[in-house]
Amino acid sequence: MAIDRRLLANLDGPLLLAVSLLCGIGIATIWSATKATVHAELYLKQLTAIGLGLVGMAVVASLDYRRLADRAPFFYAASLLALSYVLFFGPRIAGTRRWLLLGGAQLQPSEFVKLAAALFVAKVFAESRKDELGLGDVVPSGLAVGLLSLLIAAQPDLGTAFCLVPLFLAVALLAGLRVRAVLTLALVGVLAGALGWNFALRDYQKSRVYTFLDPSTDPRGAGYQTIQSQIAVGSGGLTGKGFGNGSQVQLGYLPARQTDFIFSVLAEELGFVGVAVVLSLYLFVLWRALETAQLARDRVGAYLAAGLAATLAFQVVYNVAMVAGLVPVKGLPLPFLSYGGSSVLASLLGIGLILNVRMRRFAN
């Protein structure tokens, strides 16, 4: 399908600009976080991933989202297959099976599963014609998404697995799921959590929860990340210690500083001012995404944009709260900023879908 001029005219330029700025800040921060280490060339790899992501974004935006949504069952099946494959045949890296080796590249299917899940959930709820949904209406689709989530959790990757929950809940609520039903669901969730705590969680996962409740119980172990991140953030002050000058970052006290804790690098070196700028950019991106959902010409578009916005919001809020020591540490990258090809690629493809919905908001 050719991209006609009208579509291009409706491209959301401000959103694209905000996302590009976030990616640029990410590259600079990765450079600062790694310049004193053996990983000093990582920012170049990130740059490559962003380039690829922009191309992918253009491709995704050019395909009509309705057609993509029509193929949701296919994407769902592909997701199941990829996740199962990784779980059984993927290489074991740092105790987890998350990776798919494609040629020379490593891909993390779970990142792309979020997109497939967004398409799938949007399609399923768009088909429903009810104004109000009860618990019974969401159980089948909930189980389908839950299966994906379980497969990701088994890698184990609790952070990414949990990303599917806000996605599903947000779309279900938009589609008319009663709040009472959500409360019932929450009750079930608590029960499941209790069971999971006793039978499913591994010791390192439990210790993270304990440590979150009191980081000082294990300052050199699991609480170390939280404490060091808080020190980095807090010592950054209003204007930061200067780009490339954070002692927590440069002397290696901050763990996972180019990936999950990249926001703490930013907070230390650029201070509250840098934090405010980046959070404003995220707020703008989310605002535009939700606006896109409002402008969408049909339910599929609205649900797709809203679902993607929900995952994105969850990731940003959780990651930033984690860096501030407000929530337990989970391996969850910060979209656009954290180093990681799959995360960047998938995030940009998600933006491509949102652009897609906005471009086609007028009837045709």
Added chain:
Amino acid sequence: MRIYEDLRAVQDRLVVAQRLVLGLMLALLAAFWHLQVLKNRYFLELAESNRIRNVPLVAPRGLLLDRGGNLLVENRASFNILLTPEHAEDLDVTVARLAEALQLDEAAVRERLATRPARFRPAVIRADASFADVAALEARRLELPETGVEVVPLRAYPMRSAAAHALGRVGEVSERQLEQEAFAMVAPGTFIGQAGLEARYNAELMGRDGVRRVVVNSRGAEVAEAERTPPVDGPPLTLTLDASLQAALERAFAGRRGSAAALDPETGEILALGSLPSYDPNAFATGVDTATWRALIGDPMRPLMNRVIQGQYSPGSTFKPIEAMGALAEGVITPQTNIYCPGYLSIYNTVFRCNRPEGHGSIDLRRALAVSCNVFFYQTGVRLEIERIARWSRRFGLGSATGIDLPAEAAGLVPSPEWKQRVFRTPWYAGETVSVAIGQGQLNVTPMQMARATAALAVGKLVQPHLVKAIAGRPVEWPAAQDLGFAPEHLEAVRAGMCDVVGPGGTGWRARVPGVEVCGKTGSAQVVNRARLQRDGAENELIRPHGWFIAFAPRERPRIALAVLVENSGSGAEGAAPVAREILAHFFRVAAPPAPPAVPATATAEAP
């Protein structure tokens, strides 16, 4: 073409979603404001304590020099091998590698790890490591980044065991010491003086430690130095000791047990001070190992005890000149008084024997000192009475610590009726005065007290004995000698007797030094009573009397006063006088005279 769907309900809900996102972002901003602006100072301090580590720069302790500037105690650079376990990625691997590099047991390494003062502080795995150890570690630097080598000054005693009791030793500050105010500024693990001058002058000798503030990375490796406060060395102490005389003194003992102190009778400067058996304080410089410590503590001959100031013995006949000065001053005898000695004194229903069973006949003070006639002094003591004996003893400095600049000095004991009533709640028996009159009974003195009393006999003044002449080149002000106010003719009478001790027919002839007029007095301190000594003395050396010899020389303008005690040597004449002779010969640079004829060591050969 499709009909537009009715999306109004969805759109309303999306407005709620937008507000929710806005609210969450504002909440996050508030959280960051709290951390970054409100609690900024707190976290800055934490970041700073992460980044900056204070590395103490140990100030070298002050040197100890003898009166001629010869080095007695110095510092040498030594290497400590350190391990900071928090910096290890896998402590088991690190311990195994380190144990292999140092050829140690892994258990030994872990034992050392347990001794460190605090978390994140390195443990000293091997103190005073050899060059080979350091080289072995440097070769594995990359495998063992959590280990380090520090250079610390270590106390060294080049004369080894010589003068060990005067110089003292160092050791790690104990927990009990840390609670004391004197050590308020001392960090746990610091080495401080634990005995002798090292302890007495610890505050001066320690100097002031410096500190390096270094920037460290998360593995504890030093990245840069932020600041350096250099240490201030402890000032050197110039002692009154003469290293060569000290060596001569210890040589003179030739392996026998005992102690001796020699001082300048005019000033109280101690020229030599030895207690034997001794020990090597070098063994304590890095912290003494348990086996060595147990051996030293458990040794029945008590090598750690400084006999000069902690050994308390009856003065025996060396007390006689002191008593004589009291008797002359109180007028109970004159230099011309003659007393008849039949070989015993029968008084208070007891028979007190003289050292010469056949008696000395009619005898005056001078002769009585030379031959150590007991009966003369029994009679003198009875006339003087115990209160005045006690008073004059105290004027010579007996019965109280001399105030020498060494810790833990014993006071000795001058008995009196008042003392006996207080301690034993029994009255004084007149017969006890007779025993005290010849330096036995409850009378107890240290060799240091006797050396000082001998100096008083030599010059008529009581000096303040001391070991430190100057600190950092500045003379130390010691209390001036106190004139005892003796009549010159009385002092002359006692000196004449003491000179005859070393002259022909005197008991101390073995202390004779060619060309030097030596004045002295022999003595022996009974360990057990006469009956038990005669029964068991032959097989049990430890019950034989201790031999004393006190001396000063030359007779005119004395330059040295000394007291020698040789434990269980039987008698002062045979056991102690030859030791005194060798010390004096060295002092006056006289070729050592031929050794005295070997005399079978019998316990009763000489005066008590």
